[in-house]
Amino acid sequence: MRSSLIRGAATAAGFALLLAGCTSAAPAPSATSAAPSDQKVSLTVATFNEFGYDDLYAEYMKDHPNVTIVPKKAATSNEARENYFSKLAAGSGLSDIEAIEVDWMPDVMQTADKLMDLSGDDVAGRWLDWKTKAATTTDGKLVAFGTDIGPEAVCYRSDLFKKAGLPTDREEVAKALGTTWEDYFNLGKQFVAKSGGVAWFDSADAIMQGQINQLPNAFSSSDTEEVLIPLGENQPVKDMYTSILKASVDDKLSANLQQWQPDWVNAFQKGKFATMLCPGWMLGVIEGNAKGVEGWDIANTFPGGGGNWGGSYLTVPAQGANQAAARELAAWLTAPEQQIKAFKAKGTFPSQVEALSSPDLLGVKNAFFNDAPTGQILADRAKAVTVVPFKGPQYFAVRQVVSDAINRVDVTKKQSATDSWAQAIKEFEALG
16 A cells, blocks of 8 residues: 556556446456355454554454454565565465555566466456556456555645644645645745744655656656666656755755654654645554644645555465465455445545445545545545556666665765765666
């Protein structure tokens, strides 16, 4: 759930159009997808960050007394990725269900033969086309069930806005934030001039992620296969890097934090920043980190028009001993009803076609975010998405090179923007 992804398709006409054409033919049912017997079975489920599954596990076990679910939650996507690939290579040790984050889904598809074929009539047409396509092999095997997607909005501290003389009503804030990244940075300059030391945004690299998600081909020049663009010749990414670090270093808009690190987590309680980019899944993260803090709200806007950051999948490794039971649980967790429940719990916005048009979803309000109509806001933000970036097998590695380059300037302050970019080019070339 932490970065947008599509493999084999670079652009979309927007989520509204995707909804109209999302019933592509499903692969033939897998012979191993039959419902399990009532024999006692223990299923391990490996996730990361917040999937909103805690109450769902309890509900499933109540309705399936023969099943015991053992959750395993990694602190970060990177930690989950390392665990997944090391145990996949070892041939044992993976959970019965493994959650996959979209930025490393292309790598997972390189070893799709080590995953159970999950296709079947019971899940045909469930998801947005691009969500299913990213998890389907060239010979038609569906190896992962889609969980959430990540349409982005802007979350903000209304109390800090008020102290700085900015509007606080979410509709007025949306207007003040404008429609471009320049608008967003300019309002930030007004804020920091009167904030008494509070930063405008949490992390320069998070802003970079939001901008990269608006490029159809951030790191590769093809939308059918991965042909990497040399980083030294990648002017759009270089321009983003330069403008973001100008906002961070010169204009002092950044809190100079790296997301998911302890300092970043603690900053929520200390009121170190006033805004952050927030895909749906980030709502649960904010609420968890800012427990007891009042003032958070969400604006129905996003710089540059729209963006999708996030979305994950559930897989069933072929090395598991309980594949049929694991598939049944994974199918249930990703059904429309459960996706809406997960959204209500942690803000993970559904990828299910049926869920996206449900009044139960559109009517959701979030008490922590000042009773904001988050269901409707995120549905609107989903419709604003016009680009779903192409990501090939090396996307994750190249994105890490750029992330490290920004953090060396914004967080550790070990290098200048020029020197750090030069190092990034060398690291890119070393990827081969």
